Amino acid sequence: MAGGGLRRKHHNRIRCVQRPSRSGDAGNLLAPTSVQRTGGGTSTLTCSIVDEGSAFGASRRVVLVRGNAIPFDASRARIRALTGVLTPNLQRRSTNGAQSKEVSASIVRGNRSLQVICPLGDLLSVAQLHLLLNESRDNAQWAPIEQSLRAQTSIDSGVVDAPAQPAIASTGFYFNTGDCGGNGEQLRERPSRTDRSMRVDRARSVPRAMASSGECCGPSDAMRQAETRVAPTASRMVDDCDPPMMATVTFTMAPEYQFLSHDTIICMVFGKCAWDWNASDSWWGEPELWVHFDGLGSGGLFGPGSAPPTPPPVDPNNPVAADTIPNCAAANLDPPRQAWCSANSWPPTAAETAQLDSAINRMRAKGGECAQLASIIESLRNRGRIRIYTDGAHPFSGAAPLVTDGTGGNHWMVLSNSWFTTYNSPSKATAQEPVRRWLDHTLAHEGDHLSGRTHTDSGGFSTPNSSACS
Amino acid sequence: MSNKTVDRARILRGIAASAAALATVFAFKVREAESQSAPNRRLSIEHRLPDSLYESHAGGRSRMIISRSATTPYHRELLRIAELVLPDSGVYTALTLTPEWRREFERAASGVPRAVTFTRLTEPRVAGEPGERWWLFDVDGTFTPLALTSGAVNYYVGRFRDIVHGRGQFRQPGEDGPDRVEFSYRTRVVPTTKHNAHRVVELSLVWNYWCSTLCGMAFSYERRVYFDVEGRVVYVDGDGPASVSVS
Numbered sequence: 001m002a003g004g005g006l007r008r009k010h011h012n013r014i015r016c017v018q019r020p021s022r023s024g025d026a027g028n029l030l031a032p033t034s035v036q037r038t039g040g041g042t043s044t045l046t047c048s049i050v051d052e053g054s055a056f057g058a059s060r061r062v063v064l065v066r067g068n069a070i071p072f073d074a075s076r077a078r079i080r081a082l083t084g085v086l087t088p089n090l091q092r093r094s095t096n097g098a099q100s101k102e103v104s105a106s107i108v109r110g111n112r113s114l115q116v117i118c119p120l121g122d123l124l125s126v127a128q129l130h131l132l133l134n135e136s137r138d139n140a141q142w143a144p145i146e147q148s149l150r151a152q153t154s155i156d157s158g159v160v161d162a163p164a165q166p167a168i169a170s171t172g173f174y175f176n177t178g179d180c181g182g183n184g185e186q187l188r189e190r191p192s193r194t195d196r197s198m199r200v201d202r203a204r205s206v207p208r209a210m211a212s213s214g215e216c217c218g219p220s221d222a223m224r225q226a227e228t229r230v231a232p233t234a235s236r237m238v239d240d241c242d243p244p245m246m247a248t249v250t251f252t253m254a255p256e257y258q259f260l261s262h263d264t265i266i267c268m269v270f271g272k273c274a275w276d277w278n279a280s281d282s283w284w285g286e287p288e289l290w291v292h293f294d295g296l297g298s299g300g301l302f303g304p305g306s307a308p309p310t311p312p313p314v315d316p317n318n319p320v321a322a323d324t325i326p327n328c329a330a331a332n333l334d335p336p337r338q339a340w341c342s343a344n345s346w347p348p349t350a351a352e353t354a355q356l357d358s359a360i361n362r363m364r365a366k367g368g369e370c371a372q373l374a375s376i377i378e379s380l381r382n383r384g385r386i387r388i389y390t391d392g393a394h395p396f397s398g399a400a401p402l403v404t405d406g407t408g409g410n411h412w413m414v415l416s417n418s419w420f421t422t423y424n425s426p427s428k429a430t431a432q433e434p435v436r437r438w439l440d441h442t443l444a445h446e447g448d449h450l451s452g453r454t455h456t457d458s459g460g461f462s463t464p465n466s467s468a469c470s
Numbered sequence: 471m472s473n474k475t476v477d478r479a480r481i482l483r484g485i486a487a488s489a490a491a492l493a494t495v496f497a498f499k500v501r502e503a504e505s506q507s508a509p510n511r512r513l514s515i516e517h518r519l520p521d522s523l524y525e526s527h528a529g530g531r532s533r534m535i536i537s538r539s540a541t542t543p544y545h546r547e548l549l550r551i552a553e554l555v556l557p558d559s560g561v562y563t564a565l566t567l568t569p570e571w572r573r574e575f576e577r578a579a580s581g582v583p584r585a586v587t588f589t590r591l592t593e594p595r596v597a598g599e600p601g602e603r604w605w606l607f608d609v610d611g612t613f614t615p616l617a618l619t620s621g622a623v624n625y626y627v628g629r630f631r632d633i634v635h636g637r638g639q640f641r642q643p644g645e646d647g648p649d650r651v652e653f654s655y656r657t658r659v660v661p662t663t664k665h666n667a668h669r670v671v672e673l674s675l676v677w678n679y680w681c682s683t684l685c686g687m688a689f690s691y692e693r694r695v696y697f698d699v700e701g702r703v704v705y706v707d708g709d710g711p712a713s714v715s716v717s
Contacts, residue, residue, distance in 0.1 A: 324713065332676050334688035336715035395650065396717035397683040402609055404571040404711075437684070445684055449716045452571055454610055460640055460685020460717075 324401070325385065325412045336399035339414040343387035352388060352420045356381055359440045363447075363469050370469035373447035379409030380450075391418035400446040408450030415442065435461050440470035511703055512556040514602035517624035519553070519655075527634040528650075534630045535654040536623070544701070545659040545669070552657075552671035552695035553620040556602060557709040561616060565606075565711060574607045583608035583639075594639075595632055597625055606711050609687050611639030617709040618673045618693035623655050626677060633679065640681040652678040665705040667696035686717040 326333065328341035348356065360381065364374035380386050391397070397416040419439040423429055429436035434457070437445075448463035456462045523536040540546040567575055574584070581597035584607075597605040597613045604622040605613040612629055615622050630653045632638055640649065654676045662670040673693040680686035693708040 330690075332674060332690035332692070334676070334690050334715050335678055336688060336717065395680045395683070396686055399686070399688075399715050399717040402687070402714045402716045404568060405566040406568045442684065452568060454716070455640075455685055458640055460610070460681045 324407075324410060335394050336396065336401075336414055339389045339394045339396075339399065340387050340412060342393075343389045343414060345388035345417060347384050348386065348388055348420075352417075353381075355420050355424055355439060356386065356443075359443050362440060363444060366469055369465050370444070373444055373451065373465060373469055376408045376450050377413070377443055377447050380411070380413055383410075385412040387412070387414050388417050388420065389414055391416040391421075398442045398446050400449045402452065402454070403450050404452045406452070408447075408452070411450055413446050413450070415446070433461065434459060435467065437461065437466075438470070441466050444469035511558075513554045514556050514604070514619050514621050515599065516550070516554055517620040519620055519623055519627075523627075525630075525634075531650040532630070532634045533652055534627065535656075536627070537655070538657045540657075540659055545671075548659055548669055548671050548695075548697050548701065549657055551697075551701075551703065552673060552693070553618075553623070555617075555695060555703055555706060556604070556619065557617040558706070561709045571607070578605065578607035578613075579603065581605070581613075583611050583613065593637075595625065595629055597621075609714060609716065610685075612677070612679065612687060614687075614689060614712045614714050615675070615691050616711060618675055618691055623675065626653050626655070626675065629653075638681070640685065649681045650679070652676065662696065665696045666698065667704050668699040669697045671695045671697070680717065684717055687714055688716075689714045 326337035326340045328337075330337075333341060345352065347353075356377075360374050360378050363377070364371050377386075394416075397418065398414065400413040401411050403411055419442050423438045423442075426436075426438055426440075429438040429441070435441070445463045445466040447469075448465050453464050456464055519538060520536055521538050523534065525534040527533070538549060540549050565575065577584075578597075579600050581600060581603075583594045583597075585594075594611065597603075597608075598621045602619070602621050604615055604617045604619045605625075606616045607613065613625060630651055633649070633651045638649075655674070657671065657673050659669055659671050661668070664670065671694070673695070675691045676689075677691075678686070678688040689712040691708070691712045693706065695703055696705040696707070698704045
């Protein structure tokens with residue numbers, strides 16, 4: 001297993017502490033309340049965004065800002081290109097697990113100052129880190145983050161008039177949470193500790209007013225008390241702790257950390273425990289990088305309930321009048337629905353419609369189940385429920401919902417235009433793969449899905465009627 | 471055996487007995503708290519899930535992303551409960567299925583996928599225990615959800631690994647082939663006033679699998695579990711059959 005040597009890193013969190021603990025460490029971000037979990041290592045229950053020794057342990061650095069993630073090209077090759085001498089250090093780190101010094105750089109994005117701190121001090125100078133950060137600007141990776149930052153600036157502007165100033169690279173910052181609950185406790189960095197795994201920095205110029213109670217501690221006192229009652233282990237955690245200040249959280253590698261082929265260092269900017277992988281799609285296509293997990297989360301078994309009831313059957317002669325087409329405004333559209341929403345040929349052209357009608361007629365002429373499929377497809381055609389997209393725009397050449405309630409004619413279908421422009425007759429069918437397909441075959445295939453039928457061969461090319469009805 | 475050794479053994483047995491008693495009490499308390507958090511709700515067995523996970527296979531063609539975010543231990547607890555709540559019985563009785571699929575729904579209560587003639591020589595992945603049914607039935611060997619629970623996520627994690635390791639029902643053409651699978655699961659806890667609730671836990675899952683240009687299945691699924699200020703489940707939104715696209 002590629003990730004066999006990985007160990008979990010510490011989980012950390014930003015928190016607002018209502019009351020100092022007896023140990024005197026309360027509020028010290030370097031000593032967050034930890035919960036022992038299975039599999040070794042300690043982790044807090046929050047900031048789960050920070051992966052525990054998963055694939056993020058490699059030379060790609062991920063900066064998270066307000067729910068956005070951005071991968072920088074901090075690959076070994078890139079670092080080597082910057083310095084020319086990094087490989088030995090990288091290898092040494094991978095074998096002895098030595099902690100690296102931190103290197104930090106101040107940058108301004110989206111009218112906000114950011115502090116990026118990474119445990120690359122043995123490998124990069126500040127100037128080189130700047131190079132990496134600036135390089136990312138050229139390929140627009142910052143765009144979604146800057147959007148978030150501007151939004152945050154807009155929010156902050158209601159609290160403080162002064163724009164955020166560039167953060168000052170330092171290790172001695174702390175933020176005072178006296179306004180977070182009114183008890184005046186501080187989250188303070190422990191100066192003597194050098195092997196910290198997390199740090200919160202703050203621009204000195206940010207007015208304390210920004211850390212107002214309303215901003216930092218969301219819910220009312222009553223709500224907070226209620227939550228504390230429900231979750232007694234919360235150690236007086238404050239919900240919605242979201243200090244509107246410049247905070248940089250750096251996660252360094254655990255000593256037992258080992259580099260994979262893609263070493264990643266995670267840096268969190270803003271310390272907000274949320275992320276959006278949509279912003280990191282550039283990870284797609286990277287060489288193999290994977291880990292297994294052996295189970296996280298707290299235990300606890302609860303008795304299963306009784307078996308659920310079964311639904312009543314639907315009268316096939318009187319199906320429920322479902323009327324379903326993709327909601328293009330919805331989030332997380334699956335690829336076929338994306339194809340529907342972005343189809344470039346809708347309604348179909350006259351030529352496409354003529355081809356469609358001919359295919360429907362041929363299918364109907366075969367009678368039996370083929371005629372039923374023809375009726376379903378004709379219903380879609382008459383309702384404008386067949387859309388055509390450019391071939392190659394999606395990993396499939398046709399799609400439809402799997403309809404299991406007998407209302408297939410009320411749904412939709414998308415088809416690649418290749419079935420109309422290239423593979424539009426038996427003589428122009430695809431190669432044997434293992435079956436030869438053309439427009440009629442594909443219509444029957446998708447028609448079968450609309451009738452609730454699934455695939456019948458190991459390649460997924462065929463459905464019960466795809467050959468017989470074409 | 472010396473008296474000292476005997477005494478030590480007694481002490482150890484006593485400690486063990488005390489620990490067992492404490493564990494029993496703790497388990498009872500946990501169940502009690504659970505029942506208070508989700509009164510009249512059936513709860514599933516808890517499956518351990520990673521907080522965050524990224525897996526990439528075959529040059530990134532298949533990937534899995536899990537992100538279970540919680541900003542406080544309280545949110546963590548809400549998330550845990552949200553993933554345990556099983557669908558109300560009304561979700562099952564409201565299903566509208568053709569007679570064929572109704573029979574399949576009943577058969578699939580076992581959690582075992584349909585036997586398909588083209589199944590590869592691999593052990594089919596079971597969805598789960600019948601009493602914690604989160605699934606509707608399987609499509610081409612992959613179960614589709616009726617509710618997004620920890621059991622469901624656990625299943626899709628396993629199913630993802632089945633496929634990328636060549637244990638799927640379909641032929642795997644190899645690294646250069648067209649097969650690919652994407653699975654993501656994300657959660658978040660946010661304030662709300664809907665349904666007189668205080669917090670809502672939003673769970674979202676995306677499954678996209680393509681075995682060829684005319685073979686695949688995809689769906690997005692979301693669940694929202696609303697909690698009142700006392701941390702009790704007051705409403706569950708989104709349970710029901712997934713709208714599955716197939717190719």
